[in-house]
Amino acid sequence: MTRAEGTSLADGRRRVAGAAPIRSPTQVTAIGQAIDRWGTAQGSNSRRPELPWRSTRDPWAVLVSEVMAQQTQLARVVPAYHQFLAAFPTPEACASAALGQVLRVWKGLGYNRRARNLHHAATAIVSDHDGVVPASLDALLALPGVGGYTARAVLAFAFDSDIGVVDTNAGRVLSRGVAGRALRPSEAQSLVDAMVPTGHGWQFGQALLDLGALVCVAGEPLCPECPIVRRCRWAARSRIDPDPARGSAGVSGAQSTFAGSDRQGRGRLVDALRNGSLSPPQVASVTGWPDDPDRAERIVAGLIGDGLMVRDGSGNLCLP
Numbered sequence: 001m002t003r004a005e006g007t008s009l010a011d012g013r014r015r016v017a018g019a020a021p022i023r024s025p026t027q028v029t030a031i032g033q034a035i036d037r038w039g040t041a042q043g044s045n046s047r048r049p050e051l052p053w054r055s056t057r058d059p060w061a062v063l064v065s066e067v068m069a070q071q072t073q074l075a076r077v078v079p080a081y082h083q084f085l086a087a088f089p090t091p092e093a094c095a096s097a098a099l100g101q102v103l104r105v106w107k108g109l110g111y112n113r114r115a116r117n118l119h120h121a122a123t124a125i126v127s128d129h130d131g132v133v134p135a136s137l138d139a140l141l142a143l144p145g146v147g148g149y150t151a152r153a154v155l156a157f158a159f160d161s162d163i164g165v166v167d168t169n170a171g172r173v174l175s176r177g178v179a180g181r182a183l184r185p186s187e188a189q190s191l192v193d194a195m196v197p198t199g200h201g202w203q204f205g206q207a208l209l210d211l212g213a214l215v216c217v218a219g220e221p222l223c224p225e226c227p228i229v230r231r232c233r234w235a236a237r238s239r240i241d242p243d244p245a246r247g248s249a250g251v252s253g254a255q256s257t258f259a260g261s262d263r264q265g266r267g268r269l270v271d272a273l274r275n276g277s278l279s280p281p282q283v284a285s286v287t288g289w290p291d292d293p294d295r296a297e298r299i300v301a302g303l304i305g306d307g308l309m310v311r312d313g314s315g316n317l318c319l320p
């Protein structure tokens with residue numbers, strides 16, 4: 001955990017006018033306001049598909065959406081989000097379900113550890129917070145599987161706190177447009193916190209994510225459409241030097257190949273278990289490597305270790 005992730009909300013809003021400010025406080029404020037105005041102007045004409053979690057301030061729904069949207073395309077998240085909240089409308093409903101039930105509803109999203117983490121987080125919310133999603137950064141960060149981005153997203157998008165969020169889209173805008181160089185996580189967080197116009201935490205955060213997703217896209221950005229093009233450091237250099245977003249805080253690198261990976265085998269196995277238990281001789285072929293039982297066994301051991309699979313009294317494998 002970085003210092004910024006563990007800090008209080010008040011600390012998180014420290015201004016970036018430190019010993020070597022990335023930009024002057026006046027410039028940072030002006031950039032934040034320009035992005036905020038752009039987001040407001042987009043309004044219902046936004047080219048981004050309608051995202052259902054934007055019409056709620058229910059912190060549980062926001063938490064679910066943020067966990068789901070990590071590493072999964074939004075087109076797949078939207079129907080899963082509705083299904084999940086229909087099954088588990090509150091932390092208490094989720095916590096009182098078996099993890100296997102939660103994993104079944106998680107079908108199609110991949111990265112099943114996230115479902116386990118959400119289940120653990122729901123359990124902690126019920127046991128430690130009377131079933132109410134906490135509204136402080138430290139308490140959110142203490143929930144199992146909740147990291148700096150997710151905690152801040154819940155604060156901004158459920159509680160309308162004036163706190164910035166840095167995902168891969170926001171990270172591109174910050175590094176390219178505001179700093180003109182790659183940023184460390186603590187720098188990116190301080191910078192974005194300082195950009196949030198007072199009272200506009202939700203609106204600014206959504207605008208920044210949209211700007212990165214729609215305009216300051218990976219690859220070739222659409223600079224003529226950008227509200228901060230005149231202030232953009234990378235554009236000012238005609239983008240002739242390497243992309244500052246590469247390796248910058250929050251910006252995802254290239255994903256490892258899925259086909260043929262252990263991750264693929266793990267996904268196949270959990271998928272099969274959603275339909276019922278498996279006997280040990282079935283495992284190698286279900287993972288996709290019928291001629292490599294050792295690899296299949298390794299995957300089984302990993303899934304059992306992660307709590308995503310158990311053996312029943314007969315030695316068959318099933319969801320917990």
Ligand code: SF4
Binds near residue numbers: 235
């Ligand atoms: Fe990104 Fe271009 Fe906007 Fe700069 S001007 S922030 S590179 S879209």
